[in-house]
Amino acid sequence: MNEKDTPLREGSSGAQGPYRPFVHLTTENAPLYRAVMGVFLKAKQEFTVHLRPEDVQHGLEQPGRPPLEAVVAALDKLSGWGNLRADPDTGRVTAVEDFYRRRHIYQLTQPGEAAEEALAAYDRALGRRGELQAVALADISTHLRTLLALSAPGPGSAPDPVAAHLTLLALVDRFSGLAENARAFMNSLQRTIDLHDAEVEVFLAYKQRLIDYLERFIEDLVTRGAEISGLLLELGTPGDDSGQPEDPIGPLLRLAAQREAADAAPDAGPAALAAAEAGWYRRWDGLRAWFVSVPGRGSQAKLLRTAARQAVPQLLAVVRALNERRARRSDRSADFRELARWFAQAPSDAERHRLWRSAFGLYPARHLTIDAASLDRDEADPVPAGTMPPA
Numbered sequence: 001m002n003e004k005d006t007p008l009r010e011g012s013s014g015a016q017g018p019y020r021p022f023v024h025l026t027t028e029n030a031p032l033y034r035a036v037m038g039v040f041l042k043a044k045q046e047f048t049v050h051l052r053p054e055d056v057q058h059g060l061e062q063p064g065r066p067p068l069e070a071v072v073a074a075l076d077k078l079s080g081w082g083n084l085r086a087d088p089d090t091g092r093v094t095a096v097e098d099f100y101r102r103r104h105i106y107q108l109t110q111p112g113e114a115a116e117e118a119l120a121a122y123d124r125a126l127g128r129r130g131e132l133q134a135v136a137l138a139d140i141s142t143h144l145r146t147l148l149a150l151s152a153p154g155p156g157s158a159p160d161p162v163a164a165h166l167t168l169l170a171l172v173d174r175f176s177g178l179a180e181n182a183r184a185f186m187n188s189l190q191r192t193i194d195l196h197d198a199e200v201e202v203f204l205a206y207k208q209r210l211i212d213y214l215e216r217f218i219e220d221l222v223t224r225g226a227e228i229s230g231l232l233l234e235l236g237t238p239g240d241d242s243g244q245p246e247d248p249i250g251p252l253l254r255l256a257a258q259r260e261a262a263d264a265a266p267d268a269g270p271a272a273l274a275a276a277e278a279g280w281y282r283r284w285d286g287l288r289a290w291f292v293s294v295p296g297r298g299s300q301a302k303l304l305r306t307a308a309r310q311a312v313p314q315l316l317a318v319v320r321a322l323n324e325r326r327a328r329r330s331d332r333s334a335d336f337r338e339l340a341r342w343f344a345q346a347p348s349d350a351e352r353h354r355l356w357r358s359a360f361g362l363y364p365a366r367h368l369t370i371d372a373a374s375l376d377r378d379e380a381d382p383v384p385a386g387t388m389p390p391a
Helices: 009-015 017-026 030-045 053-059 068-080 096-100 110-127 134-150 161-194 200-235 249-261 270-291 300-327 332-345 349-360 372-380
Strands: 084-088 104-108
Touching: 017 030, 017 110, 030 053, 030 068, 030 104, 030 110, 053 068, 053 104, 068 084, 068 104, 104 110, 134 161, 134 200, 134 249, 161 249, 161 270, 161 300, 200 270, 200 300, 249 270, 270 300, 332 349
Parallel strands: none
Antiparallel strands: 084 104
C-alpha cells in the first residue's frame, strides 16, 4: 500500500474487522474511491452486475476524469478492502497470451453496498433542512379519532385487527416524520439565526416568509396539539394488571402486536409476541410524551412551541443588526483601511510618524526625558522616593 492509500491516523482503527469497507474514506484518494463506488451503485440500479475498468472510467463524471491506470489501481484497493469483488475477465480472451494477462471484472460486495447505503443516509441527514408539518398534525388527529372509533365497535363485536394495525402503522409513520422534521427544522433555523454574515438582501427577503411560517405553525400547534392531547388522554395507556378497567388503546396495541408476531420465525414462539407488544407500548408512550405534559415534565410539543416563539424575536434581532450595519456609513474596519491608505500616500517617513502620533495619540513624554545634565542634577540633589508633589 503506497503512502497516499494508507489510512490516516484518525481512521486507522477502521482498517480491521467488519468496518474495512469504510477505510476508503480516510485516504487521500477518498474522492476518487467514492466516485468509483458511485458508478457501481448507479450500475446496480440499472441492473448491471459486473463492470470492467473501462466501464468505470467512462462512468466517472467529467471534467477531470482520471486515467485508466488510476481507475484500475482504485478498483484493486477497493477490492482489497472488501467493497468490491474482482473476478478474472475471461470474456475477451482470444489467445493464450490474453489468458495469462491480468484482467478483472468487478462487482459490488454486500459489505460494500451496505457501507454506501450508510454513507448515503449520513449525507441525507446532514443535508436535511426539515420542515414544520402542520398537515401532519391534522393527520395524527384523524388517526387517533379512527382508533377511538375502533376501540368501541359496539355490543357483541370486537375491533377489526387489520384496521387497527394499519391505523397504528400510519399513525406511527406520520408522527415519526413530524418529530424528525421538526428537529431538523429547528436545527437549520438556529443556523439561519447564527448566520450573521449572510447577504443582507437575501436574508431580509427570506425572514418575513420564515416568520409567517413559524407563526402559522405555532397557531396550528396550539389548536391541534390541544386536540391531540385530549384524544390521547381519552385513549389512555395499556393495562398494567392492576385490576382496573383497561384503557381503550390496550386491546388495539395487542392486536397490532399479534399480527406482527404472526410473521415471526417458527422458533420465535411467545418471545416474538412479547417483543412486539413491548415495541408498541414504547411507541405509544413516546407519542403521549410528545403531546401530553405531566407534572415535572413538559411535552415535546410545548417545548417546540416555545422554541418556535423564541425564534421570532431572535430573527427580528438579526434583522435589526443587519439594518444597523447597512445604515452605518463606516465601521472600525473601514476606518483602518482608510488610515492605511493615508499611510501609503504620505510623502515621507516624517509625515508618517506625524500621522501615527495624530491617529493614536502616542506623543513622547518630554517631562521624563533623561540626559547627562539631568543625571548630574539628580546626583547632586537627590529627591527622596517618598517626596509628594506640591499641592
